[in-house]
Structures are given as structure tokens and as C-alpha cells.
Amino acid sequence: MEQVSISRLVLRRLRDVMAGQGTAQDRLNTIVRIIAADMVAEVCSCYIMRAGEVLELFATEGLRPEAVHRTRLQVGEGLVGAIAASARPLALADAQSHADFAYRPETGEEIFHSLMGVPILRSGRVLGVLVVQNRTTRHYSEDEIEALQTIAMVLAELAASGELVNPLERQQPSGTGQLPARLEGVKLNGGLAIGQAMLHEPRLVIRQVVAEDTGAELDRLRHAVDAMQIAIDTLLEASDVLRDGEHRDILETYRMFAADRGWMHRITEAVKGGLTAEAAVQKVQSDMRIRMNQMTDPYLRERLADLEDLTNRLQQHLAGRPFAPVAAELPEEFILVARNMGPAELLDYDRSRLKGIVLEEGSPNAHVAVVARALDIPVVGRVKDALDRVEPGDIIVIDGDEAAVVLRPSEDVQQAVDNRIKARQGQRAQYAALADLPAESKDGVRVELLLNGGLFIDLPYLDETRAAGVGLFRTELQFMLRDTFPTVAQQAALYHRVLEQAGDKPVTFRTLDVGGDKLLPYMDSIADENPAMGWRAIRIALDRPAMLRQQLRALIQAASGRLLRVMFPMIADLSEFTAARAILDLELDRQRKAGAELPVKVEAGMMLEVPVMLWQLPAMMDRADFISVGTNDLVQFLFAADRGNPRLTGRYDPLSPPVLKALGEIVRAGAARNVSVTVCGEMAGDPIEAMALVGLGFRCLSMAPSSIGPVKAMIRSLEVGTLAEFMGSLTEIPSPSLRGKFQDFARDRGITI
Numbered sequence: 099m100e101q102v103s104i105s106r107l108v109l110r111r112l113r114d115v116m117a118g119q120g121t122a123q124d125r126l127n128t129i130v131r132i133i134a135a136d137m138v139a140e141v142c143s144c145y146i147m148r149a150g151e152v153l154e155l156f157a158t159e160g161l162r163p164e165a166v167h168r169t170r171l172q173v174g175e176g177l178v179g180a181i182a183a184s185a186r187p188l189a190l191a192d193a194q195s196h197a198d199f200a201y202r203p204e205t206g207e208e209i210f211h212s213l214m215g216v217p218i219l220r221s222g223r224v225l226g227v228l229v230v231q232n233r234t235t236r237h238y239s240e241d242e243i244e245a246l247q248t249i250a251m252v253l254a255e256l257a258a259s260g261e262l263v264n265p266l267e268r269q270q271p272s273g274t275g276q277l278p279a280r281l282e283g284v285k286l287n288g289g290l291a292i293g294q295a296m297l298h299e300p301r302l303v304i305r306q307v308v309a310e311d312t313g314a315e316l317d318r319l320r321h322a323v324d325a326m327q328i329a330i331d332t333l334l335e336a337s338d339v340l341r342d343g344e345h346r347d348i349l350e351t352y353r354m355f356a357a358d359r360g361w362m363h364r365i366t367e368a369v370k371g372g373l374t375a376e377a378a379v380q381k382v383q384s385d386m387r388i389r390m391n392q393m394t395d396p397y398l399r400e401r402l403a404d405l406e407d408l409t410n411r412l413q414q415h416l417a418g419r420p421f422a423p424v425a426a427e428l429p430e431e432f433i434l435v436a437r438n439m440g441p442a443e444l445l446d447y448d449r450s451r452l453k454g455i456v457l458e459e460g461s462p463n464a465h466v467a468v469v470a471r472a473l474d475i476p477v478v479g480r481v482k483d484a485l486d487r488v489e490p491g492d493i494i495v496i497d498g499d500e501a502a503v504v505l506r507p508s509e510d511v512q513q514a515v516d517n518r519i520k521a522r523q524g525q526r527a528q529y530a531a532l533a534d535l536p537a538e539s540k541d542g543v544r545v546e547l548l549l550n551g552g553l554f555i556d557l558p559y560l561d562e563t564r565a566a567g568v569g570l571f572r573t574e575l576q577f578m579l580r581d582t583f584p585t586v587a588q589q590a591a592l593y594h595r596v597l598e599q600a601g602d603k604p605v606t607f608r609t610l611d612v613g614g615d616k617l618l619p620y621m622d623s624i625a626d627e628n629p630a631m632g633w634r635a636i637r638i639a640l641d642r643p644a645m646l647r648q649q650l651r652a653l654i655q656a657a658s659g660r661l662l663r664v665m666f667p668m669i670a671d672l673s674e675f676t677a678a679r680a681i682l683d684l685e686l687d688r689q690r691k692a693g694a695e696l697p698v699k700v701e702a703g704m705m706l707e708v709p710v711m712l713w714q715l716p717a718m719m720d721r722a723d724f725i726s727v728g729t730n731d732l733v734q735f736l737f738a739a740d741r742g743n744p745r746l747t748g749r750y751d752p753l754s755p756p757v758l759k760a761l762g763e764i765v766r767a768g769a770a771r772n773v774s775v776t777v778c779g780e781m782a783g784d785p786i787e788a789m790a791l792v793g794l795g796f797r798c799l800s801m802a803p804s805s806i807g808p809v810k811a812m813i814r815s816l817e818v819g820t821l822a823e824f825m826g827s828l829t830e831i832p833s834p835s836l837r838g839k840f841q842d843f844a845r846d847r848g849i850t851i
């Protein structure tokens with residue numbers, strides 16, 4: 099309670115300074131003095147981001163004044179640089195012993211031992227770093243970190259105002275803007291389009307951070323929320339998104355988020371703490387961003403984009419200016435360029451004119467990408483500096499399949515693109531025509547194509563794609579959508595619905611793969627240093643067996659009278675599988691004793707995604723009823739390369755001799771013991787990688803719905819015998835990537851990839 103009132107008082111003083119006279123530099127100087135006094139710190143310094151990712155000391159209380167505008171640190175350099183790089187706060191009682199500490203003699207900071215710093219964030223971008231330091235080895239509390247973060251919000255407005263650093267400084271040198279350029283990214287939705295660039299900039303500048311009248315702010319907030327909810331309802335009623343499909347579930351979840359009480363509660367609390375409604379909305383968003391930014395789980399990252407979308411929308415309603423682009427003012431055909439977008443933001447635009455989307459962020463499971471897929475709009479994500487490099491009105495080509503964006507293409511490139519767009523329309527018709535044909539190669543080898551899913555929306559694709567079943571049902575996704583841990587009855591109802599919708603087709607349920615970075619809102623979070631290799635999946639399940647028991651009980655109940663296929667993730671030791679299977683048997687027994695109808699058959703599988711299992715394949719095959727190879731994790735662990743780290747994207751190729759060798763051993767071990775082996779990682783859904791898997795001998799592939807058509811087209815144009823022969827000597831080639839060889843092979847033999 100006391101903490102709130104202290105920071106509230108300071109907030110008022112800061113407001114007065116912000117509204118007061120003098121230059122931005124004067125105001126900043128005063129602000130660091132106020133903070134130092136309030137935080138009882140000998141030092142308070144503010145670093146501001148300049149061009150070239152340089153953090154410059156702009157103001158300080160306590161360090162030597164001559165260091166101001168002289169001390170500069172690269173992002174990632176020193177503790178200040180580390181805070182900017184991670185966009186997270188840092189508090190150290192003994193900063194100098196930290197590995198990242200970078201000593202700058204001009205500052206005279208050698209006498210200060212403890213340090214607490216927070217990023218100055220705005221719209222997800224780090225604009226600077228705010229630091230306090232003390233002589234003693236002081237342990238800063240969570241409340242103090244929180245208070246400094248709130249103050250950093252005030253500074254964010256100053257930093258973003260353009261009064262400290264000219265915003266033009268961050269842009270490209272003049273002249274380069276006019277040249278054609280090719281930017282690479284990540285494919286979020288395939289397809290090819292051309293159009294004029296339009297920048298999606300829904301964010302509003304917050305003018306006032308501290309409230310004059312908290313009651314009035316709460317009223318404004320309530321009205322804006324009501325108006326927003328009505329507007330969202332109207333938006334989601336549009337006819338082209340009304341039909342069923344994956345996108346529909348995402349939009350419904352989005353609508354649910356807009357009414358989420360937890361979100362509202364946090365905003366209301368922030369208003370009660372002294373902020374304006376706008377600042378409170380922004381603060382809650384920043385807090386969420388910090389919490390979620392480090393997560394590698396694509397699904398959770400997408401929740402963040404949903405929230406950002408809602409935040410922008412709520413801000414617009416607070417400002418009384420809901421975003422509504424006027425169709426007549428839009429170019430005939432345009433490509434949206436944005437940092438990121440939520441699923442509903444895209445619906446604000448006229449779909450007959452919106453031809454493609456370029457994002458600086460985004461992941462393949464991006465909700466905006468799912469909605470774009472439903473509307474057949476190509477999307478390329480993770481395009482670095484897209485917003486800085488594109489001028490509104492530029493002609494842009496977006497090539498989703500190549501994950502590339504071409505800015506200001508020449509006339510002949512534009513012509514070639516037009517021709518290809520026409521050819522692609524023909525190819526689409528070809529996939530549709532394949533739907534009823536089997537995934538069988540030219541030499542008669544059948545491959546079973548299965549779907550990956552985790553939400554109800556994935557199930558209609560079983561029919562649409564004629565997939566043979568669900569090869570991987572990621573159960574954790576349903577858990578993540580909820581506020582509380584679902585009861586056995588709730589889980590059973592859910593799994594039952596999944597099985598009902600799948601009809602005769604088998605569904606392989608994977609038990610909860612949570613923990614590490616995939617946190618459930620209602621589970622105690624633990625800060626794992628290395629989440630992918632941390633306390634996750636089967637490790638949590640065996641340490642907290644009640645959770646696993648309940649899930650297995652629900653699965654058994656849901657599958658009564660049917661086949662139950664369940665698999666356990668991240669097995670790193672066969673005893674883990676044995677223990678999990680024993681729990682399954684226990685639950686079956688319990689169900690039997692209760693006199694309930696059991697599943698007609700139960701199959702227990704193991705996910706192979708930890709490299710150590712490669713040296714115990716026969717024993718593994720002896721124990722499991724089936725194996726599913728999670729190449730996403732397996733490959734990241736084989737290369738020791740974090741799968742979620744964009745800096746490592748594309749650095750190592752799974753189509754390399756060692757990975758193919760390992761996969762070959764798995765498929766051979768399965769065949770030797772007659773155990774079915776499926777691949778359910780992303781490799782299975784990429785035509786060229788799937789081709790290599792088929793060549794190795796894999797006959798079951800589980801993938802995203804959109805991959806079924808392309809993978810089937812590949813298989814139907816392939817001669818497996820010739821491929822296997824070709825691959826015979828390939829794995830001995832000392833090369834980091836065999837991709838080129840596979841591509842040549844496919845091209846020479848007319849294989850559709």
C-alpha cells in the first residue's frame with residue numbers, strides 16, 4: 099500500500115516536470131534527480147537509444163557530469179546494453195561481479211556496487227534504459243523494480259516525442275530509399291502478390307500519463323471498453339470470416355480476450371494507482387510484453403499479438419477515434435507493412451484491396467497469419483527494419499513461398515510477378531483436384547498424411563484435406579486458453595468432442611507439454627534459465643503426477659468404446675516412459691474397477707525429441723507401441739540451437755548428413771521391430787524435407803493442414819525407389835547442407851516441390 103502512495107506522489111511530480119518549461123534535456127535532468135531522491139539511490143542515469151543501436155548516457159544524477167553524451171554502449175554491451183537487448187529489468191546487489199559489467203572510467207561508477215535498471219519501452223521497442231545505482235550492495239525489491247518501470251513509462255513518452263533524438267536519425271541514409279531492394283523474412287502464409295505499400299500504424303501517442311481525476315478515468319475506461327466490444331462484435335460478423343475454420347476459433351478467442359476480466363482488472367488497478375486510462379492500458383501491455391517476450395512457444399507469443407491488437411483498439415476508443423480506413427482512400431491493391439498485427443486488425447481493411455502483409459515480427463503460428471490464410475492473403479514475417487525501409491506508396495512484391503519481399507521492383511520484375519500470379523491460380527486448382535487421390539508415389543509407395551492440431555478449429559481440416567487422422571494433438575493449447583486448470587470432467591468433454599469430430603479417424607493425443615516457457619496462467623511459474631531444456635513436459639508430469647493422472651483419466655473416459663492413442667513428450671530416459679505408462683495402466687485399472695466402459699484399445703507412444711534416445715532405439719521400440727519424432731526439438735538439441743531464436747533461423751540445415759543419418763537410424767529401428775514411426779515436426783510439412791523423409795523410409799508424416807496439398811503433390815510426382823538410391827551415398831558427403839542436391843534431384847525429375 100505504502101509503495102503505491104510513494105510512487106503516486108512521484109508520478110505527480112513527474113507530471114508537473116513533463117508539463118513544465120524548459121527543453122527536453124532540462125526536463126530529463128530534473129527527472130533523474132527526482133528519481134534518485136525518491137529511490138534513495140546515489141545514482142540515477144538515463145540512457146537513450148540512438149542510431150546504430152547505441153545507448154547514449156543522456157542524463158545522470160550521481161555519475162560524473164562529463165560522461166553525459168560521451169558514454170555510449172552498444173545494445174548487448176555492459177549491463178545497460180544487456181537490459182536493452184533483453185528488454186527486461188535487471189537488479190543486482192553486486193553489479194561489478196556480473197559477467198556483463200563493462201567499466202567506463204569516465205563515469206566514476208567504480209564506487210557503486212548495486213544496480214537496478216529497466217528498459218524504457220514504447221510500443222514494444224526499447225527506446226532507452228533507466229538505471230539507479232547504490233554504493234552499498236543493496237537488494238532491490240520487486241516493488242522497487244515495478245516502481246522504476248512505471249517511471250520509465252513517463253520517460254518513454256519523452257523519448258518518443260522526438261525532442262531528445264531526432265526520429266529521422268534512425269532512418270536509412272537518404273537516397274537508399276529509392277532503390278529496389280530485396281528483404282528476407284519467414285514464410286507465414288504462402289502466395290504471391292503485388293501492390294502499393296501502406297504502413298499499418300494504429301498506435302496513438304499518449305499525451306498524459308498521470309491522472310487528474312481517477313474516478314473520471316475509470317468512467318472513461320468503462321465507456322471505451324463497452325464501445326470497443328460492440329465494435330469488435332460488428333467486425334467479426336463480416337461474411338468472409340463467419341464460416342467455420344481455424345481462423346474462426348482464433349477470432350472467438352480474441353473476442354473472449356476483449357472481455358477478459360483479468361486484463362480489465364489489471365488495467366483498473368493501474369488507473370487506481372494514479373495513471374490515466376491510456377497509460378494504464380499501455381502499462382498492462384508493457385508488463386505482459388516483458389513477461390511473454392522471452393517465450394519461445396509460438397502459441398503464447400501469438401496471445402501477445404492478440405493483446406497488442408486489443409490494446410491498440412482500446413486506445414483508439416479511449417481517444418474517441420476508432421480506426422476505420424476509408425475504402426476509397428486506400429490504394430486499389432495494397433500491401434500492409436506493420437511491426438506486428440493481431441488477428442482482428444487485418445479485418446479493419448477492405449479485403450478486396452488488401453493483397454499481402456509484411457511484418458517485422460510474427461511467427462508461423464501468428465494469428466494474423468491464420469486469419470490471412472483463411473482469406474488467402476500472403477504474409478511474410480520477421481522482415482528486419484521493414485517499417486524503416488518502406489515508404490508509403492512504394493510498389494512491393496511479396497512472395498510468401500520464398501519468404502521474400504521486393505521493394506520498388508523494376509518493370510520487368512513486375513511483369514514476371516503478374517505472370518506467376520496467374521500460374522499459381524492454376525496450381526491451387528491442382529491441389530484441390532488432388533484431395534480425393536491417395537498420397538501414393540509413382541512407384542506405388544503409400545505415405546500416410548496426418549494433421550497436427552490442438553484446437554477444435556483444426557478438426558474440420560480432417561475432412562477438407564482428407565488427412566488420415568490427427569498425428570499430433572497438442573493438448574496444452576486448450577489448457578493455455580483457460581484461466582483455471584480444467585477438471586477431469588471438463589477435459590473429458592473436450593477430448594470427447596475432438597474424437598467425435600474426428601469420427602473414424604485416429605487421434606494421437608500428446609499429454610501436456612507445458613513448463614519452461616509454455617506457462618499456464620494458473621500454475622506457479624518458475625524461472626528456468628533454459629526453458630527448452632528445463633522443467634517441462636514429462637518432467638513436470640512425473641513430478642506432479644496428479645496432473646498427469648487427471649489428464650489420462652479424462653482421455654480414458656473420452657475414448658470409452660474407441661481406440662485411445664496417447665503419447666508422452668520429451669522422454670529423455672526410458673524409465674520416464676515406463677513410469678508414465680504405469681500411471682496410464684493405473685488409471686485404466688481404476689476405470690475398470692469403477693465398472694465404466696474402457697477404450698477398446700490403448701496405445702502408448704513415445705515422442706523422440708531428445709538426442710540421447712538415438713542410442714537406445716531398440717529398447718525404445720520394445721517398450722512403446724509407436725514412436726513420433728519431434729524434429730523441431732530433436733533438431734534444436736542436435737545442433738544446440740534454440741529453435742525460437744531468430745538469429746539462428748536458417749543457420750543449420752536439418753537436411754544435413756548427420757541429421758539424416760540419425761533419422762535413418764530411427765526409421766530402420768522401427769522397421770526392425772515393426773513399430774510405427776511418424777514424424778510430426780515441421781520437417782514433415784515442408785515438401786523438400788518431407789521428400790527426404792520419405793526417401794529415408796518414413797511412411798507416416800504429420801503436419802499443418804496447409805501442408806497436406808503440397809506434400810501430397812510432391813509424393814504423387816515422386817519415384818521413391820530412385821530417390822532412395824540417390825540418397826544412398828548422400829549422407830557421406832561432408833557438407834553442412836544437402837538441400838541444393840535435393841532441389842536439383844527434384845527439378846531434374848519433375849517432382850513438385
Ligand code: PEP
Binds near residue numbers: 570611729779
Ligand atoms: C517437435 O518438437 O517437433 C514437436 C512436434 O513438438 P512441439 O513443436 O510441440 O515441441
Ligand code: MG
Binds near residue numbers: 667707728730
Ligand atoms: Mg517438441
